Amino acid sequence: MRNIFKPSYLHPAENYFDWLEADRLVEFCQNNNKRLHGHTLIWHNQLPDWIMNFQGSQSEWELMFKEHIQTICLHFKGKVKSWDVVNEAFNDNGTLRNTIWKQKIGSSYIEKAFRYAHEADPDALLFYNDYDIALNETKRKAILSLLNNLRQRGVTVHGIGMQMHISVVHPENHQIAAALKELSENDFKIHLSEVDISLNPLSREFELTDELLERQANKLAAITLLYKEIPSRYQYGITFWGVSDRNSWIREHFNRDDYPLLFDDNYDPKPVYCKFKETL
Template sequence: MLSRRLAIAVATGAVAALSLGTAAQAAPARHAGHEATLRTLAERPDLLIGTAVDTSALAADAPYRADVASEFSSVTAENVMKWEVVEPARGTYDWSQADQLVSFAQKHGQEVRGHTLLWHNQLPAWLTSGVADGSIDTGELRAILHRHITDEVRHFKGEIYQWDVVNEVFDEDGSYRDSLWLQKLGPSYIADAFKWAHAADPKAKLFMNDYNVEGVNAKSTAYYDLAKKLRAQGVPVQGLGIQGHLDIQYGFPGDVGDNLARFDALGLQTAFTEIDVRMTLPADATKLARQAQDYRRLLDACVAVKGCKSFTVWGFSDKYSWVPGTFTGEGAANIMDENYVRKPAYTALADGLRAAARRTGRH
């Protein structure tokens, strides 16, 4: 995702509520219970419709919990699988929040996307400070990274269908991001991360993930070239995650279909992993219509190629969106409003799934 820190602490009572309350309480009458949901409308058996999950909301908010369970066939941890959460002190792991999400998913017949093993943000303070003061040298840093990836992937072995192994490793011009990892380990850290993750869980599909790679551009081409190079070397790169953080004040990304098709031809899976479409507030009918169109165009591009295996929105209710706290004056980015009322964007996705199903003769 884009650089941001969201509150992830869950009160003791809320944790208990999540553990004991996975059977969601009845949601208020926001929409008729007999209506189809996004997960029931998915065109292909191998196309998963997902959402990022705020585990605090999952624990405390019954309508939120009900919609996570009913609308989606895949869930992604918004924060609780990131390194600063799972290893807050060196050598001391805390899997509790992530385990609760996995348990919730299993009880509701959902798959889990793993996000993320390696990023330049949301690293534990003990790691960044150790690198900064020189107490962790290059050799030790590589060993620490190896252990982190191995331990996390093994902990969830068999429970994660796609892992975002590396997140946001290129800049907009297609050059490597000047991160701690590049500075200390060089670009080989990317291949190493995939090899270590594959060794820890050979069945999980392993993805690169980034924003502004929806269409054909310098950044997405850098990923295409890297994937082609690494696969030729036998490195188990198996997918590209396309975040899909859009803003209606800009034009829709060009050549999205062509971009997906070239990764398809390369033998890689693709996935839209973090979709939201923000706007300058206040929202109005014109802005919501444009937002709906953008959601639909991303979905249409996904269902048009065989290799697009999952379509994940980055949260579904504006109530818990990260956008207002990051982009001043912007928001309303999700497919339901703060009261879980379905917006035109939701209808656009539902209609797109129905249309795709009709084309394949399933409905």
């Protein structure tokens, strides 16, 4: 489910969109009265080969870019409540990442992505999504500067996805509080996105203990309470990056033993789930 809205899955060939899995998710959400957030329209990873190998002028790249965004937004209009329009466009030092989109279209691709998405579905809420927003103040301020500049020029940007791939150690709670305060004071809705809390961030051999599970539960409870402290109009939601530890991306991506999610390998609720439920 983490991947089915990404370009490599949804738009695998230049003149072909594969709607099957995404439409099934839409149907499930409609049947169960669930709000659906689309992730992601534009990213530099998980692109199909045809995009990576696309041959054309800047204007042809921009037309392809526009058609990709608007075809997807129009297909899911009224079904997907909100979108991560652009994902992870910044380097850690606050500069724009030199993605294929920036290379072929220019740094204005972010502005164009938001404009095209809004044109296609004026009712959808539009987010910019990135990681280390709490931990990296330089990056956070660069993101805010760009998004505020876009707004000043009439571009619709509703919110910021604050990715929470974190650990029981970092970022510290006061850093998370500062980020939430700054983003909300800049009048952005905040989506706590991609939440998972690593118990083994240094990839060491370790033993899963009750003490570690309790620390994980307390970390999520603290974050939830901090989130509830900002004005409710800025609380868009909290989304976890998976359900069971068995299927966490961390194990495969980093090849390490870890238990970052709400349910264990047998889909039994962990202390972090119980504490989260109590804190909501």
